[in-house]
Amino acid sequence: xxxxxxxxxxxxxxxxxxxxxxxxxxxxxxxxxxxxxxxxxxxxxxxxxxxxxxxxxxxxxxxxxxxxxxxxxxxxxxxxxxxxxxxxxxxxxxxxxxxxxxxxxxxxxxxxxxxxxxxxxxxxxxxxxxxxxxxxxxxxxxxxxxxxxxxxxxxxxxxxxxxxxxxxxxxxxxxxxxxxxxxxxxxxxxxxxxxxxxxxxxxxxxxxxxxxxxxxxxxxxxxxxxxxxxxxxxxxxxxxxxxxxxxxxxxxxxxxxxxxxxxxxxxxxxxxxxxxxxxxxxxxxxxxxxxxxxxxxxxxxxxxxxxxxxxxxxxxx
Amino acid sequence: xxxxxxxxxxxxxxxxxxxxxxxxxxxxxxxxxxxxxxxxxxxxxxxxxxxxxxxxxxxxxxxxxxxxxxxxxxxxxxxxxxxxxxx
Numbered sequence: 001x002x003x004x005x006x007x008x009x010x011x012x013x014x015x016x017x018x019x020x021x022x023x024x025x026x027x028x029x030x031x032x033x034x035x036x037x038x039x040x041x042x043x044x045x046x047x048x049x050x051x052x053x054x055x056x057x058x059x060x061x062x063x064x065x066x067x068x069x070x071x072x073x074x075x076x077x078x079x080x081x082x083x084x085x086x087x088x089x090x091x092x093x094x095x096x097x098x099x100x101x102x103x104x105x106x107x108x109x110x111x112x113x114x115x116x117x118x119x120x121x122x123x124x125x126x127x128x129x130x131x132x133x134x135x136x137x138x139x140x141x142x143x144x145x146x147x148x149x150x151x152x153x154x155x156x157x158x159x160x161x162x163x164x165x166x167x168x169x170x171x172x173x174x175x176x177x178x179x180x181x182x183x184x185x186x187x188x189x190x191x192x193x194x195x196x197x198x199x200x201x202x203x204x205x206x207x208x209x210x211x212x213x214x215x216x217x218x219x220x221x222x223x224x225x226x227x228x229x230x231x232x233x234x235x236x237x238x239x240x241x242x243x244x245x246x247x248x249x250x251x252x253x254x255x256x257x258x259x260x261x262x263x264x265x266x267x268x269x270x271x272x273x274x275x276x277x278x279x280x281x282x283x284x285x286x287x288x289x290x291x292x293x294x295x296x297x298x299x300x301x302x303x304x305x306x307x308x309x310x311x312x313x314x315x316x317x
Numbered sequence: 318x319x320x321x322x323x324x325x326x327x328x329x330x331x332x333x334x335x336x337x338x339x340x341x342x343x344x345x346x347x348x349x350x351x352x353x354x355x356x357x358x359x360x361x362x363x364x365x366x367x368x369x370x371x372x373x374x375x376x377x378x379x380x381x382x383x384x385x386x387x388x389x390x391x392x393x394x395x396x397x398x399x400x401x402x403x404x
Contacts, residue, residue: 040390043390043391043392044389044390046359046365046390047385047386047388047390047392048385048386049365050365050368050369050385051385051386111364113362113364114362252349252360252361252362253360254359254362254364
C-alpha cells in the first residue's frame with residue numbers, strides 16, 4: 001500500500017522513467033524552479049548564507065584549499081535550503097527510487113569559478129573516500145548495494161563552459177574505486193594537474209589513488225555532459241561514474257550547484273563517528289541530524305533533526 | 318540579467334562621489350577595470366570572500382558598514398553606494 005502511495009505522488013517517476021533510471025543510474029535533468037525564479041532566489045540567498053551565526057559547523061578549522069566543510073549541511077540553518085531538500089519535485093522522485101522512508105543526510109555546495117579544474121571521475125559507496133571513515137552504511141538488503149541518491153541542483157547555469165557534470169551512464173552497479181584505500185590531501189595540487197589531457201582534480205585529492213586497478217583510465221569517449229539551466233536538477237546514484245568539465249574561464253560567470261544526498265531510513269549515517277575530518281578541515285557532529293523528508297523513521301540509530309537551528313520545521317512528505 | 322533599479326546619480330553629486338569610490342574599490346578587489354557601476358559583482362567574478370573584502374574596504378574608506386541583508390539581493394557598486402548614502 002505504501003509503495004502505491006509513493007507511485008501516486010504528483011512528481012513520482014513513471015514506470016518507464018524508473019526503468020530508465022535503473023538502467024542508466026540517473027534521471028533528469030528536471031525542473032525544480034523556473035529560471036527566473038531560481039535567479040531571484042539565488043540573488044537573495046547568496047547574501048543570506050553569508051550569515052553563518054546559526055550554522056551548525058563553526059567556520060574556523062574547516063576551510064582549506066578550495067573546500068569549506070563548514071558549509072556542509074547549511075539546510076540545517078537556512079530556511080530556503082530546508083524547504084529545498086523537502087521540495088515535492090525532489091522528494092517525490094527520490095521516494096520513487098528509495099521507497100517511502102527517506103532521510104536527507106548531507107547537503108553541500110559545489111562552486112566552480114572561472115579557470116577552476118574539472119572534478120575527477122569518481123564513485124562513492126560509503127563516502128569513506130576522503131575521511132577514511134564510512135559515512136553511510138547500508139543494511140544487508142536494500143534497493144541498492146550502497147552509495148547515496150544525490151540530487152544535484154544548478155543554482156546557476158551549468159554549461160560546457162562553466163563546469164557542467166559529466167556522467168558515464170550504466171556504471172552504477174560496479175565499483176572501480178576502493179574507499180578503504182587512502183587518498184592523500186595536498187591543497188597545493190588544486191588547479192595544477194591534468195588527467196588524460198583534461199584539467200582535473202578532487203579538491204586537493206587525486207581520486208585515482210582509490211582505483212581498484214591502478215592502470216584503469218576512464219574512457220572519456222563514454223562521458224555524457226549534463227548541461228543544466230538555473231533551477232534544474234538531476235538525480236543519480238553516487239556509485240555511477242561522474243565528474244565535471246573544467247570551468248573554461250571564458251566567462252566571469254561562476255557555476256554553483258547544491259547537492260542533496262538521500263538514503264533510506266534503514267541506512268546507518270555516520271556510524272561510530274563524532275567528527276568529520278576531510279578536505280583539510282574538521283567539524284563536530286554534535287549538532288548534526290538527518291532530516292526525514294518522506295515517510296516514517298522506525299530506526300533508533302540515526303540522529304534526526306526536525307527543525308532548523310532557527311526553528312523552521314522540515315516538511316515530511 | 319540583474320534587476321537594478323537604482324537611480325544613476327548625477328556627476329559631481331555626493332552620491333556620485335560615493336559611487337565612484339566604491340566602483341574603484343570593487344574594481345581593485347575583483348581585478349576588473351572594466352566593471353561598471355550597474356554590474357552585478359557576483360556575475361563578474363566575485364566570491365563570498367572577495368565580497369567580504371569589498372565591504373571591509375568600504376568600511377575602512379567610508380566609515381560605513383554595509384550589511385548584505387540590506388541590499389535586497391542587488392549587489393552592484395551603485396546599490397552599495399546607495400546603501401552607504403542612506404546611513
